[in-house]
Amino acid sequence: MNNKTFLVFIFIFFLTFNSNELLADSKNENTILLNGENYIVKVDFDSFPIKLGEQFIDIKIDYTENLEIKFKGNVEIFFNTPDKNKRYKFFALKLPETESLYKATHTFKEPGDWMIEIYIDDNNISENFEFFVSVDNPAITVFKHGYLVMLLVVLFIIVAFVKLSFEAKSKK
Numbered sequence: 001m002n003n004k005t006f007l008v009f010i011f012i013f014f015l016t017f018n019s020n021e022l023l024a025d026s027k028n029e030n031t032i033l034l035n036g037e038n039y040i041v042k043v044d045f046d047s048f049p050i051k052l053g054e055q056f057i058d059i060k061i062d063y064t065e066n067l068e069i070k071f072k073g074n075v076e077i078f079f080n081t082p083d084k085n086k087r088y089k090f091f092a093l094k095l096p097e098t099e100s101l102y103k104a105t106h107t108f109k110e111p112g113d114w115m116i117e118i119y120i121d122d123n124n125i126s127e128n129f130e131f132f133v134s135v136d137n138p139a140i141t142v143f144k145h146g147y148l149v150m151l152l153v154v155l156f157i158i159v160a161f162v163k164l165s166f167e168a169k170s171k172k
Contacts, residue, residue, distance in 0.1 A: 042061075055108060077118055084115075
């Protein structure tokens with residue numbers, strides 16, 4: 001097997017590996033639908049499954065009785081750590097171009113089941129929602145020594161490339 005065939009084989013292997021990973025991710029669900037007495041709340045997380053680190057959240061709010069009226073109130077979000085020792089408060093911000101879409105962000109620092117509370121108020125009607133999300137451990141790059149593992153992988157690839165190129169030059 002010559003070097004070109006070997007490199008093509010490696011390229012096809014990584015291309016196949018990456019496309020399988022994308023297909024697996026597309027089947028996961030990242031939307032939570034909350035039905036209350038006064039509101040229908042749809043919570044979308046940008047990435048799923050949720051891992052440690054920064055997470056962007058979209059919140060769409062509609063009234064249950066009249067879907068044509070758009071929500072224009074305040075949305076507060078509370079993130080409770082898995083051990084319930086800390087509680088983080090955020091205000092979701094309404095996007096100016098949209099009718100009832102709110103955005104929020106939070107950085108998860110502990111794995112486990114986080115309780116999320118959403119308080120909705122539009123001066124006339126208020127309602128509270130609670131739900132749990134499971135936060136998993138992150139990819140290897142976020143662990144304490146993950147950068148060393150990634151550095152070793154890059155060094156291995158560079159050494160292998162240099163070795164193969166010297167072998168190819170010596171055979172000519």
